[in-house]
Amino acid sequence: MAERAGDIWGKAKAILAKEIPPANFAAWFSDAEARVLDGDTLVLEVPSVLAKSGIERRYRALVERVVEEVAGRPLELRVLVVDRTPSSTPEIPYNRRYQGSLPLNPEYTFETFVQGKNSQLAFAAAQAVAEAPARAYNPLFIYGSVGLGKTHLLHAIAARTLSLPADTTVVYTTSERFAIELIQSIGSNTTEQFRAKYRTVDVLLIDDVHFLKNKEGTQEELFHTFNELYGNGKQIVLSSDRPPDELQGLQERLVSRFRWGLVADIQAPDFETRAAILREKARRRGLEVPDEVVELIATRITTNVRDLEGALIRALAHAELCQGPVTAAMFEEILPKEDLSRKLTVDAIKREVAATYRIPVAEIESPSRKKEIVHARQIAIYLARELTETSFPALGRAFGGRDHTTIMHSYQKMQELLRQIPLLQSEIDALRAAIQKKYGP
DSSP states (O other): OHHHHHHHHHHHHHHHHHSSHHHHHHHHHHHHHEEETTTTTEEESOOOOOHHIIIIIIIIIHHHHHHHHHSOOOEEEEEEEEEOOOOOOOOOOOOTTTTSSSOOOOTTTTTOOOOOOHHHHHHHHHHHHHSSSSSSSSSEEEEESSTSHHHHHHHHHHHHHSSSSSSEEEEEEEEEHHHHHHHHHHHHHOHHHHHHHHHHSSSEEEEEEGGHHHHTHHHHHHHHOOOOOOTTOEEEEEEESSSSGOOSSSHHHHHHHSSSSSEEEEEEOHHHHHHHHHHHHHHTTTOOHHHHHHHHHHHOSSHHHHHHHHHHHHHHHHHHHHHOOOOHHHHHHHHHOGGGGGGHHHHHHHHOOOOOOOOOOOOOOOSSOOHHHHHHHHHHHHHHHSSOOOOOOOOHHTSSOOOHHHHHHHHHHHHHHHHOOHHHHHHHHHHHHHHHHHHHO
């Protein structure tokens, strides 16, 4: 029975690793083990009360859903705190130059990052920072939607920097972990130790800074940490799900510092990059996956790298459980049907708007100031912003290389016109409905 619990948890853990942000997975699940299956209860052992609380409060429903999927029946999750520290063998410490409390994922290196057009700038900048901290881009701010590789690049920077002969110290953390450690240091009167850790390091990497929204005390601490490091010529790397200009609930003086260096984005990968990512993931697992299967997944899953890998793992797990070959037909049954809403791209919206107003797409992208073209362009920008998660800088590139402030102005102008002109609102509503009917809600 114990072995069965381990089998279930092993497969479930592999799936969870693709559905939970890597930093959060490492923080809550890296040391979680299941050794007991008590009837319809899976007993999960974790090393601390903090891990138990985090899993129960945030991820219970997700874990139970994935475990049910793997086991083939509902199982209740029970989380126990178990001290597994060996009494005779001391724990092997991290490289003394790595001073972070979160572990680095050894698979997240530059060599395993599949670069495409969607990530060229971010990848090149990350490499430059890793090779020459504080001399290339400082700070480096990487943004993009979930599952596109931001955390991978931050870990890769840390790994490359630590591999170099220089005596450079590194800390990787998440904004959430930074906030937790700050609160704990205040409660235990150890704020000086906390500040020494973060303000004397050579390279500080902070993931998901958008989670600092409305956390005034933590923002204040990060502001002074930033100033101290930057003033002493230390490297700062930050990631977020949106560019600095679109961060809400953060102090303007903090956001302004995020813009001091290079801001680089990662977009969703195109078909060729998605296929390359899948082949690399399969190769690293020692798996032979037919080209038709790779192409099917790359066509069906268009959102992000995490979803791609999750789809591959789910289908392979299903094949293993059913003891059948990996075929496209089997994947057709496992993968979700093609989601047309995920095909709703900025280019598709430009085509629909151009067709509606009988204007070539090239004219919408052009610098033309003709009234009818400006009108169609503003509508296309407005709908692209409303119906997709595309950032203003990315929209600027999509609409003829315009500056993101120009795109913001067009979007805000259309918002104002819609409030003033009811007929225009009806016009936009009809166009939006036609697009959503064609591509999905």
